[in-house]
Amino acid sequence: MSEPLLRAEGLTRHFSVGKLLSRQRLHAVDDVNFEIGRGEIVALVGESGSGKSTVARLLARVYKPTAGEITFEGRPVSTLRTRRQRLAYSSDVVMVFQDPYSSLNPAYRVTHPIERGLVLHRREVARRTRRAEVENSLGSVGLVPTGQVAAKFPHELSGGQRQRVGFAAALAAKPKLIVADEPVSMLDVSIRIGILNLMSELREREGVSFLYITHDVAGARYIADRVLVMYAGHLVEEGPTEDVIERPKHPYTQLLLSAVPDPRAPLGVSDAADVGEPPKVIDPKEGCRFRARCPLAIDRCETETPRLRPVGRGRLAACHVAEAD
Amino acid sequence: MSLPSVADSVEPVGATVGSGPPEEATKRSAGADLWRAIARNRKALVGLCILLFFVVLAAIPGQIAPDDPRAKIYPRGLGPSVHHLFGTTAYGEDVFSQLVYGTRQSILIAFAVGGLATLIAVLVGVSAGYLGGTTDGVLSLITDVILVIPIFPLIIVIAAYERNAGFLTLVVVLGVLGWSYGARQLRSQTLSLRRRDFLEAARVRGERRSYVIVREILPTMTSLILASFLGAALYAVLFAAGLQFIGLGNPNSQSWGTMLYWAENNEALGAGMPYWAIMPGVCVALLGAAFALLNYAFDEISSPALRLRKLENTGVDTEREAKAAVPARPPDPKNILEVRNLSVAYASEHGPVVAVDDVSFDLGRSEFLGVVGESACGKSTLVYAVARLLGAPLAGEITRGQVLFKGRDMVTLADRELRHIRWRDYSVVMQSAMNALNPVLTVAAQMRDACEAHSTMTRREIEARSKEVLRLVSIDPVHLYSYPHQLSGGMRQRAMIAMALLFTPELIIMDEPTSALDVVGQRSLMVQIKELQERLGFAVIFVTHDMSLVSHFSDRLLVMYAAQVAELGRTRQLFDRPLHPYTQGLLEAFPSIHGAKERLLGIPGSPPDLLHPPSGCRFAPRCPHVMDRCRAEPQRLLEVDGELVRCLLHEQAAASVPAKEGVA
Numbered sequence: 001m002s003e004p005l006l007r008a009e010g011l012t013r014h015f016s017v018g019k020l021l022s023r024q025r026l027h028a029v030d031d032v033n034f035e036i037g038r039g040e041i042v043a044l045v046g047e048s049g050s051g052k053s054t055v056a057r058l059l060a061r062v063y064k065p066t067a068g069e070i071t072f073e074g075r076p077v078s079t080l081r082t083r084r085q086r087l088a089y090s091s092d093v094v095m096v097f098q099d100p101y102s103s104l105n106p107a108y109r110v111t112h113p114i115e116r117g118l119v120l121h122r123r124e125v126a127r128r129t130r131r132a133e134v135e136n137s138l139g140s141v142g143l144v145p146t147g148q149v150a151a152k153f154p155h156e157l158s159g160g161q162r163q164r165v166g167f168a169a170a171l172a173a174k175p176k177l178i179v180a181d182e183p184v185s186m187l188d189v190s191i192r193i194g195i196l197n198l199m200s201e202l203r204e205r206e207g208v209s210f211l212y213i214t215h216d217v218a219g220a221r222y223i224a225d226r227v228l229v230m231y232a233g234h235l236v237e238e239g240p241t242e243d244v245i246e247r248p249k250h251p252y253t254q255l256l257l258s259a260v261p262d263p264r265a266p267l268g269v270s271d272a273a274d275v276g277e278p279p280k281v282i283d284p285k286e287g288c289r290f291r292a293r294c295p296l297a298i299d300r301c302e303t304e305t306p307r308l309r310p311v312g313r314g315r316l317a318a319c320h321v322a323e324a325d
Numbered sequence: 326m327s328l329p330s331v332a333d334s335v336e337p338v339g340a341t342v343g344s345g346p347p348e349e350a351t352k353r354s355a356g357a358d359l360w361r362a363i364a365r366n367r368k369a370l371v372g373l374c375i376l377l378f379f380v381v382l383a384a385i386p387g388q389i390a391p392d393d394p395r396a397k398i399y400p401r402g403l404g405p406s407v408h409h410l411f412g413t414t415a416y417g418e419d420v421f422s423q424l425v426y427g428t429r430q431s432i433l434i435a436f437a438v439g440g441l442a443t444l445i446a447v448l449v450g451v452s453a454g455y456l457g458g459t460t461d462g463v464l465s466l467i468t469d470v471i472l473v474i475p476i477f478p479l480i481i482v483i484a485a486y487e488r489n490a491g492f493l494t495l496v497v498v499l500g501v502l503g504w505s506y507g508a509r510q511l512r513s514q515t516l517s518l519r520r521r522d523f524l525e526a527a528r529v530r531g532e533r534r535s536y537v538i539v540r541e542i543l544p545t546m547t548s549l550i551l552a553s554f555l556g557a558a559l560y561a562v563l564f565a566a567g568l569q570f571i572g573l574g575n576p577n578s579q580s581w582g583t584m585l586y587w588a589e590n591n592e593a594l595g596a597g598m599p600y601w602a603i604m605p606g607v608c609v610a611l612l613g614a615a616f617a618l619l620n621y622a623f624d625e626i627s628s629p630a631l632r633l634r635k636l637e638n639t640g641v642d643t644e645r646e647a648k649a650a651v652p653a654r655p656p657d658p659k660n661i662l663e664v665r666n667l668s669v670a671y672a673s674e675h676g677p678v679v680a681v682d683d684v685s686f687d688l689g690r691s692e693f694l695g696v697v698g699e700s701a702c703g704k705s706t707l708v709y710a711v712a713r714l715l716g717a718p719l720a721g722e723i724t725r726g727q728v729l730f731k732g733r734d735m736v737t738l739a740d741r742e743l744r745h746i747r748w749r750d751y752s753v754v755m756q757s758a759m760n761a762l763n764p765v766l767t768v769a770a771q772m773r774d775a776c777e778a779h780s781t782m783t784r785r786e787i788e789a790r791s792k793e794v795l796r797l798v799s800i801d802p803v804h805l806y807s808y809p810h811q812l813s814g815g816m817r818q819r820a821m822i823a824m825a826l827l828f829t830p831e832l833i834i835m836d837e838p839t840s841a842l843d844v845v846g847q848r849s850l851m852v853q854i855k856e857l858q859e860r861l862g863f864a865v866i867f868v869t870h871d872m873s874l875v876s877h878f879s880d881r882l883l884v885m886y887a888a889q890v891a892e893l894g895r896t897r898q899l900f901d902r903p904l905h906p907y908t909q910g911l912l913e914a915f916p917s918i919h920g921a922k923e924r925l926l927g928i929p930g931s932p933p934d935l936l937h938p939p940s941g942c943r944f945a946p947r948c949p950h951v952m953d954r955c956r957a958e959p960q961r962l963l964e965v966d967g968e969l970v971r972c973l974l975h976e977q978a979a980a981s982v983p984a985k986e987g988v989a
Binding site for chain 2: 105
């Protein structure tokens, strides 16, 4: 791969928590490095509280990184100064939100975000052709008949349809990267697959890259080329999706995989309940953040934070115990 | 994986609730909806009529009043007559004409103060709520200070200082002091909007802050802004009249308050000129009532919960059907629960919506039944009906059928009897623990409430039992004294289950208890529920949209589609050999982490509008195996190998089904 579309280096975001006198730092994202190639679908998986949504908001410039840098098409994001430059970035990197019931303004027709995307990012679309362009985007995400859909208010559409509107609004800006933050987790299982199919279809047709944020490994396997696994603010494993799922290296990835319900597998309630949860990382000390839940933990995990290291072709894992192929 | 084509993932829109014919759909707008809602609301109509009446008076007093209000040309103190509707004043002026001319000032003050106060309220409230931090701190402090100032005395002081206060002074004083209540409401509304995704979406899109506030936030708060305006207008009318009455206005101005002032000075009531004193008061009251009515009306229009309709008015005769349809058959003692021909309907503006249509199933003791289906298929309504939780604000009603719990019909049980059973014999775990738990009470307090309401346990017994149930669900008892927000999502759900276990019930109904959790949390909660069930022996009804979730845990599965039972059978058999095309679709809807990568299609299309369900098989519009006969007639449930399925494909294989209830 030559110059990637986006590169995150040492990406870190801390939040202040606690009272005025007992200020503490919550480490939501700590020293995260990854790349996203052109036309690539990268899945970022982890539990709630692992920091994956914070990564999405860092990429979308909702948050400023505490440290580290995002480089988009060779240009560091921190060097964007003027409104014009920032607008250009928000046209290249767009976001689709988790909750289809709160991501559309109830006071406007569903076309509102699409129209605004055109007004802000595609000035060349003249006012009188805008309507056609809006219907065009609706059609491209499979919302037909476009004329009828365009006249609707959010409450008149189902969750899956609203999520499609979210993608249509994202596409209106002609983006190069769509950051999709758990776009299907609040939808019925029966319509999730339609949204996943839409994403891979958009990649094929428009050449747009995706960062697909999810806690569902099976969904990640279904559409993603590469997978990043996050735990408690750290990236703990990275590699081609199929490899990672077939031979997970990090014990946390193994835990994630074992939690996926698979009705095709034989019945049996043998697995022990893991009642652990990702810790809130407040003023952390050295050591692996997964060690309390880890069945393989050794003494070294207490004292030394494992760094991502190569464990096979294109594979990285942050674990002292993980063995290379 | 093959490349998906556009046609595969098309989602036709139109079958959704509320979509009218196409031409209607394109013409409708939010404004038209609002007008229609106003036209239907009696309070709004009356309020609007009164307001309009006064506005007309205010606009063209010269055309309506017979006389110049200041012309002292008549005999003094006349009683009412044809020429002087309300008599004359002690100065020989026509009272009716004075009233008509006085309207203008009240209307102007109402609108000017309403406008000014609302403007300030919006500026302060929205900026405080949206910008937060120090701005919020300072603005909220100012708002609160103004809110607690005793306004009337203050206005009297100011007005007395500005002796003979004119119109402008009144407006400014009332406006500047009258915005704080509206500002408080707008601030809290903005605060609740701030975290909404559509605002974040606007920011990510690159909108300026001013655009976000003016074009994204304000339009969602029109009803609150309107309420703030109407409230301020009402208060302005009353205060202005009050001030003028005690002589703090300009005594030469034409207004109702000034009329009251002069009438009082001349002891009009005692001197045989009662209308001079009474009519301005009546006008103030009427105008005030108009604003108050409009305010109530908009409250009702903007929050549908306030305008619930009873089903009785909508054409479904609940009582008669309930009695007629259900034959008496003694319940099987092996079953903890028997649901027979249960139908539930909701009232809607367009008529009754049957959300559960003739559903029957049995539940054995210690059995685990999964109820699966898409959103709005009626699965939650079904279990709410079983638990008798359909009262306000849900407004659903059981129109037919029986729910036999331990042999007693829950449908006909009085509330008092229900209280003995609820929580002790059966309990319910709701979908969102954050909403179901009271945020301002500790877990201990909520458990204590439940115990005190349903038992005679002592404090000490309650505490011991609370700790015991927390241990059951693997929560350290130290969390007993935590508030819900101090627990993680998974722990809150566990705490909910612990509360349901307080009395070791024989049946626990769970409505999507895991849907707010991620995969790992879901899995561990499911394993835990199953362990508890095996240990304590209660029966479970588990509602979910995710079939794979219950695959390893439930004994039998009830698949619901569009308010009806589509398939009911043993879980393993359903997964290995699904009979209904809908069940097949559900099974093929989720990707696997094992085996070859296959391209999946899910189930194209959306469920039907329950207001107008298809006349034939309800799944026909989405069914890959649809035949002409499917569309022609409603399908019965067929019995195939001991399973029930509602599909013509299995007509050949179906055993001849005796016409007993349960297989209606």
